[in-house]
Amino acid sequence: MKFQNCRFIIARDKFLIIDNLELPDTGCVTFVGANGSGKTSLAKALSRELVLASGKASIDVNLDIARISFEKQVSIIESDFRLRNSDNASEDELYGITSRQLIDSVSRASPAVEKALCDRLDITKLLDLPYHVISSGEGRKVMIARAILAAKNVIIMDAPFDGIDVQTRRSLTDIFYELYESNRLVILIVNRYDEIPDFAQQIGIISDCELIKFGTRQQMLADLEFMQLKNSEAVANLSVPDAPSDAPVYNFDGPLVEMEDVVVRYMDKVIINHLSMKINRGENWQITGPNGAGKSTLLSLITGDHPQGYSNKLRLFGIRRGSGETIWDIKKKIGFVSPSFHLSYRVNCSVRNVILSGYFDSIGLYEMPGDEKLLLADKWLKVIGMETMANNPFMSLSFGQQRIVLIARALVKHPPVLILDEPLQGLDAVSRLLVKSFVEYLMLSGSTQVLFVSHHKEDAPRGITNVLEFIPHGVSYTYRFSNTKVMGGNSSSQ
Numbered sequence: 001m002k003f004q005n006c007r008f009i010i011a012r013d014k015f016l017i018i019d020n021l022e023l024p025d026t027g028c029v030t031f032v033g034a035n036g037s038g039k040t041s042l043a044k045a046l047s048r049e050l051v052l053a054s055g056k057a058s059i060d061v062n063l064d065i066a067r068i069s070f071e072k073q074v075s076i077i078e079s080d081f082r083l084r085n086s087d088n089a090s091e092d093e094l095y096g097i098t099s100r101q102l103i104d105s106v107s108r109a110s111p112a113v114e115k116a117l118c119d120r121l122d123i124t125k126l127l128d129l130p131y132h133v134i135s136s137g138e139g140r141k142v143m144i145a146r147a148i149l150a151a152k153n154v155i156i157m158d159a160p161f162d163g164i165d166v167q168t169r170r171s172l173t174d175i176f177y178e179l180y181e182s183n184r185l186v187i188l189i190v191n192r193y194d195e196i197p198d199f200a201q202q203i204g205i206i207s208d209c210e211l212i213k214f215g216t217r218q219q220m221l222a223d224l225e226f227m228q229l230k231n232s233e234a235v236a237n238l239s240v241p242d243a244p245s246d247a248p249v250y251n252f253d254g255p256l257v258e259m260e261d262v263v264v265r266y267m268d269k270v271i272i273n274h275l276s277m278k279i280n281r282g283e284n285w286q287i288t289g290p291n292g293a294g295k296s297t298l299l300s301l302i303t304g305d306h307p308q309g310y311s312n313k314l315r316l317f318g319i320r321r322g323s324g325e326t327i328w329d330i331k332k333k334i335g336f337v338s339p340s341f342h343l344s345y346r347v348n349c350s351v352r353n354v355i356l357s358g359y360f361d362s363i364g365l366y367e368m369p370g371d372e373k374l375l376l377a378d379k380w381l382k383v384i385g386m387e388t389m390a391n392n393p394f395m396s397l398s399f400g401q402q403r404i405v406l407i408a409r410a411l412v413k414h415p416p417v418l419i420l421d422e423p424l425q426g427l428d429a430v431s432r433l434l435v436k437s438f439v440e441y442l443m444l445s446g447s448t449q450v451l452f453v454s455h456h457k458e459d460a461p462r463g464i465t466n467v468l469e470f471i472p473h474g475v476s477y478t479y480r481f482s483n484t485k486v487m488g489g490n491s492s493s494q
Helices: 039-046 070-084 091-095 099-104 111-120 136-149 166-180 217-221 224-230 295-302 327-331 339-344 351-357 370-383 399-411 429-445
Strands: 002-011 014-022 027-033 051-058 065-068 154-158 185-190 202-207 210-216 257-266 269-279 285-288 313-316 334-337 417-421 449-453 466-473 476-483
Touching: 002 039, 014 039, 027 039, 027 166, 039 065, 039 154, 039 185, 065 070, 065 136, 070 091, 070 136, 099 136, 111 136, 111 166, 136 154, 136 166, 136 339, 166 185, 202 217, 210 217, 217 224, 257 295, 269 295, 269 466, 269 476, 285 295, 295 417, 295 449, 327 334, 334 339, 334 399, 339 399, 339 417, 351 370, 351 399, 370 399, 399 417, 399 429, 417 429, 429 449
Parallel strands: 014 210, 027 185, 027 202, 065 154, 154 185, 285 449, 285 466, 334 417, 417 449
Antiparallel strands: 002 014, 002 051, 202 210, 257 269, 257 313, 466 476
């Protein structure tokens, strides 16, 4: 692949600029950049999915290219949703497309090779489940397996490590190294500088939809600007806008959440296995465990979204689930961000209206917000550096920019409980530090308690007091609790 003076069309009056780039036929190349920098547009250009406005792009028409991305994952889920909700849907279509069908539809590998890769990615047990019921991280692993088993000459991985647990990230790195050694070209596009693998032969930086630097690994490690970006760890002059005057206040002195012997099943699979726990006032929890362990299911019980909350002994904010409270009585006390919520926020309203929707716990804006909330929303836009994008369509933003806006949406009312499920997924280094600073600010103010899920230990905000770990146990999981305020941890298992 060779590009000279190229301008690719992203949107009207918006271009991806690649002045000079030549990629090898085989090996590993990594590109890194901030949110909204144009990383996904670069991936599309390399896979012949963008229109070339000017310049010369030499890509062999016979070159087999596979690309995985968040957008492709969304596209499959949306297509499956339309099939399942068609008036003429067959029984199989009502069940939904399975991971096995997604893989088998493109795989050129033998059954033995397919099984070996699925075992390494720990997705074998998921293959016959509907794709739409598995977690976001599991879905990403299925997409990666699908791309690899298609046996293309070029594999472009857009943010492959996002939402993936620690052990699988190690396995993925090993798998990418094997691909690198197998006479294929592996192109990794990442948000984190520490995700650049040691075997990356060439590294590029993209900023403002332009490839601004590209060179060998040795050249880039000797480049001062690259190292400054790599080591950027400062977020200065943090100021979080106030809560609105009508923000929810939680005055109950008892536990925020009480669960007693909770069990959640999907078909024959136990998702939550006899879990008992309390979240008391003043506690901030980190929840850890492998993909598919049930962490997101646990959070959906707390947000009131899971129907099996009614059939279990579950009290939220002192009220027994199913005793007459509405879902909105629960949601008004909670701020929430998760990969699945990001997938569901498909209303193409303005960026400002997405932030304003956080005051009303809605997807889209259907109420008049009033002058106070409009002023606060504009302050949030300034804090996250998007004041010039206030009227832009939400769907026109990059994945990382969308995630930042949704995090601001969750924070605007300074909720009594803030639930963050992989909130930093897809964010560059500076954005991650900014979000952590926001969360720590609200925790220290004493008005907000946090439940934080992440596969990266270093992502947890300062102030975590308790940890819940999902521990594999046979075909299900058991649970380990620890108090981080006690030296060495005060652990017990259930």
